[in-house]
Amino acid sequence: MSSSSVVPTAKPPMREALVAAAFRLFLERGYEQTTVDDIVALAGVGRRSFFRYFPSKEDVVFPDHERCLADMTAFLAAGGAEHEPVRRVCDAARLVLRMYAENPTFSVQRYRLTRQVPGLRAYELSVVWRYERALAEYLRGRFAGRPDGTLRADVIAAAVVAAHNNGLRSWLRSDGEGDAGAAVDHALAYVQKAFGRPAEAAAPAPVGPGPFGGPAGEPDDVVVLACRRDTPLWRVVQELEAARGPA
Amino acid sequence: MSSSSVVPTAKPPMREALVAAAFRLFLERGYEQTTVDDIVALAGVGRRSFFRYFPSKEDVVFPDHERCLADMTAFLAAGGAEHEPVRRVCDAARLVLRMYAENPTFSVQRYRLTRQVPGLRAYELSVVWRYERALAEYLRGRFAGRPDGTLRADVIAAAVVAAHNNGLRSWLRSDGEGDAGAAVDHALAYVQKAFGRPAEAAAPAPVGPGPFGGPAGEPDDVVVLACRRDTPLWRVVQELEAARGPA
Numbered sequence A, B: 001m002s003s004s005s006v007v008p009t010a011k012p013p014m015r016e017a018l019v020a021a022a023f024r025l026f027l028e029r030g031y032e033q034t035t036v037d038d039i040v041a042l043a044g045v046g047r048r049s050f051f052r053y054f055p056s057k058e059d060v061v062f063p064d065h066e067r068c069l070a071d072m073t074a075f076l077a078a079g080g081a082e083h084e085p086v087r088r089v090c091d092a093a094r095l096v097l098r099m100y101a102e103n104p105t106f107s108v109q110r111y112r113l114t115r116q117v118p119g120l121r122a123y124e125l126s127v128v129w130r131y132e133r134a135l136a137e138y139l140r141g142r143f144a145g146r147p148d149g150t151l152r153a154d155v156i157a158a159a160v161v162a163a164h165n166n167g168l169r170s171w172l173r174s175d176g177e178g179d180a181g182a183a184v185d186h187a188l189a190y191v192q193k194a195f196g197r198p199a200e201a202a203a204p205a206p207v208g209p210g211p212f213g214g215p216a217g218e219p220d221d222v223v224v225l226a227c228r229r230d231t232p233l234w235r236v237v238q239e240l241e242a243a244r245g246p247a
Helices: A013-029 A036-043 A047-053 A065-077 A085-102 A104-116 A118-142 A149-173 A180-195 A197-202 A233-244 B013-029 B036-043 B047-053 B057-061 B065-077 B085-102 B104-116 B118-142 B149-173 B180-195 B197-202 B233-244
Strands: A222-228 B222-228
Touching (some): A013 A036, A036 A047, A065 A118, A085 A104, A085 A149, A104 A118, A104 A149, A149 B149, A180 B149, A180 B180, B013 B036, B013 B047, B013 B057, B036 B047, B057 B104, B057 B118, B085 B118, B085 B149, B104 B118
Antiparallel strands (some): A222 B222
């Protein structure tokens, strides 16, 4: 399903009126008790107008995800070799956050609704899965030809989505009061630390033929050193001094 | 929904007969074209028998997930403080693999079916989400009171599930010919490397109030040391000698 066939790129007032009417009824009567007929009656339009914008009642709950998914795909496609891949997918995930943060009241209402209605949770899982696939596809391209490329792509995409959603949910649970950007930045920094270039240097693999894994990219006040257990102590001290640099 | 209310712990022949009949019809006619009436007619039982075992037609496609989820929850609950948490969730994920590997032909057929039927993919996403929540809940307990405990729990659970599924899918795509255990072990090792204790030692947080992050759990021949840049060299050497142990 291409987004353009379902959702017009410009948001006409009728589409917004349908979303507003739907949410007013969902909150007043409950999601299950509200029909599409109820929604179109309140919005003052016909059934066909509803289905021109939304394939189903579930879709009106998530009116902006198609657009956001298209934005994310375009953003990733516009990236070049100069963009560090893990950082790029973190930045792509921030597009989702921005969509939520644009309208805190609506986002918090939807969060509560989604937790109450099992059908909406299932729908949300499928949306999240599509974001995750978009990130994984991009990373698979960036890691093509490298050992474990698809494995790393899938794992990092899942980690980015989980971190983003952890930060997003803590903001939604604060009723949209806190700083959404800071919560998500903090969560994504954890993933970048684990999978960005610094964590690779800390893993045993890059120790390679020589005795030392290079410390690289750590925060300024911490030095990390990996060495074989049988490395002579004088070599360790030499490397350590080089890594710590001038005091 | 408790698993015991839906799925008897022992597998009676009738349950297996229903699964076998369902899959024969799904493969012959297609999933959508097969009704519950068709399945019970072929299995020679009544409709009520079907619904005693399976809440819906979708559930017959995934007959063992409730049992596996219960096994996983019990396995995690049985773990003690002596189990390294990331390793424990990796071992829990291997229970899912074992279920697939017990019956390769059935698992490969189901994999193909699930890829063809959107409704089954949505169902599978909800199953995967329940496994991920079980792993995350366990890790949240283990990381309780530690900085970013829920963040780390959610991210690691997602990474473990993604790695497991990457290994599982590569085995399913080989038509169950390859070594399922080896594929999944390899994938999970990548996650353990990123999030097990070695990676923690590289992150600034565990450096804590003292100058040293502890090296622990590395492969025997590699020592990882994290220290503040301003730590006196004699302290570094002292810690390093302690960490390397007797030569």
